[in-house]
Amino acid sequence: xxxxxxxxxxxxxxxxxxxxxxxxxxxxxxxxxxxxxxxxxxxxxxxxxxxxxxxxxxxxxxxxxxxxxxxxxxxxxxxxxxxxxxxxxxxxxxxxxxxxxxxxxxxxxxxxxxxxxxxxxxxxxxxxxxxxxxxxxxxxxxxxxxxxxxxxxxxxxxxxxxxxxxxxxxxxxxxxxxxxxxxxxxxxxxxxxxxxxxxxxxxxxxxxxxxxxxxxxxxxxxxxxxxxxxxxxxxxxxxxxxxxxxxxxxxxxxxxxxxxxxxxxxxxxxxxx
Numbered sequence: 524x525x526x527x528x529x530x531x532x533x534x535x536x537x538x539x540x541x542x543x544x545x546x547x548x549x550x551x552x553x554x555x556x557x558x559x560x561x562x563x564x565x566x567x568x569x570x571x572x573x574x575x576x577x578x579x580x581x582x583x584x585x586x587x588x589x590x591x592x593x594x595x596x597x598x599x600x601x602x603x604x605x606x607x608x609x610x611x612x613x614x615x616x617x618x619x620x621x622x623x624x625x626x627x628x629x630x631x632x633x634x635x636x637x638x639x640x641x642x643x644x645x646x647x648x649x650x651x652x653x654x655x656x657x658x659x660x661x662x663x664x665x666x667x668x669x670x671x672x673x674x675x676x677x678x679x680x681x682x683x684x685x686x687x688x689x690x691x692x693x694x695x696x697x698x699x700x701x702x703x704x705x706x707x708x709x710x711x712x713x714x715x716x717x718x719x720x721x722x723x724x725x726x727x728x729x730x731x732x733x734x735x736x737x738x739x740x741x742x743x744x745x746x747x748x749x750x751x752x753x754x755x756x757x758x759x760x761x762x763x764x765x766x767x768x769x770x771x772x773x774x775x776x777x778x779x780x781x782x783x784x785x786x787x788x789x790x791x792x793x794x795x796x
Contacts, residue, residue, distance in 0.1 A: 526648070526753065526757065527649055527770075527777065528770050528777060528781070529760055529767035530767045530769050530770075530783075530787060530789065531781055532767065533767045534783040534786070534787075538783070541782035542782075553633070553735065565693060567689055567690060568687075568689050569687075570687055571684060572678065572679070572680060573680050573681060573686075573704040574684075574687060574690050574704070576678070576707075577686060577690060577701070578690065578693070579600045579602075580600075581693070581697060581699075581707060581710075583601070584710060584714045586598070586599040586617075587599070587714055587718055588714075590617050590618075590619065590628060591619075591717075591718075595616065595618040598615070599617055600612075600613050600614075601613070601660040601664060602660065603660040603663045603669075604670065604673070605663075605754055606751065606755055606758055609674075609677055609678075610660060612653075612656060614630060614632075615631060615632045615633050616631040616632070616633065617630060617631070617661075617721070620722070625722070626719045627719050627720055627721055628661075628719065629722050629725075630654055630657055630721050630725050631726045631727075631728060632650060632653060632657075632727055632728070633730060634646075634650060634727065634728065634729050635730050635731075636729055636731055636732060639731050640738075641729070641738060641739055642739070645774050647727065650727045650741075651725075652753050654726075654727065655725065655746070655749075655750040656750070656754070661720075661721050662721060665718040666720055669708075669711070669715065671708055671712075680704065682703065682704055682705030682708065683703050683704070683705060684703060684704045685702060685703055686701060686704065694707065723745045724742055724744055724745075725742070725745060726740060727743070729741070770789075778790060
């Protein structure tokens with residue numbers, strides 16, 4: 524959202540998210556449908572932040588095993604530190620190459636579109652940044668030592684927290700025996716060490732909401748330098764180092780779809796000209 528428009532992000536922080544549109548609801552429904560095609564989700568009652576994170580880490584373990592043994596998984600939670608800040612995401616899809624030679628998974632993100640039109644460059648740029656962030660989180664999770672102490676401290680979590688019977692039963696059904704949140708963290712670290720870095724090529728898929736037909740499959744390469752610059756620019760906003768920016772003149776069309784446009788100083792100043 525922020526890469527789309529800084530000022531819109533500021534409005535969201537001040538006034539809350541606008542009501543979800545039908546198109547947004549359709550997109551969420553499609554992602555749920557895609558997830559159900561490969562994953563059977565189980566509802567688990569959690570009673571603390573520790574248990575919520577424990578379930579996330581176990582879902583990562585289940586999804587990673589599914590990737591290794593079935594060649595694909597969806598809706599995989601990832602977490603890590605990017606340019607000094609903790610970030611959390613959910614990867615739409617990870618698939619193993621069909622050549623049977625490479626063990627480096629491919630990251631895929633599916634976007635749904637209300638109209639049968641090819642996405643704009645601004646929309647693709649937004650998608651590229653999102654996928655590159657997921658790749659960075661995945662690669663750093665499996666190639667670097669997870670900063671557990673930093674994680675516990677930052678999110679105010681207790682590694683010795685005793686898990687409830689419901690959560691322990693869920694973990695046991697997966698084949699693990701955990702008593703504390705710290706036990707789950709150990710399983711997560713071990714799992715990460717069995718995985719491979721993802722491929723440099725990333726895939727954005729654009730589907731028509733009406734019938735799920737493919738409008739475009741867009742492949743691009745991970746660009747570490749561009750990604751780092753984009754993240755640093757975004758973080759400078761969150762850390763209060765700069766004022767929010769408005770969209771450029773070339774991308775002024777975005778304002779037509781913004782619920783905050785009537786209150787936006789940029790729109791007001793333009794209408795006076």
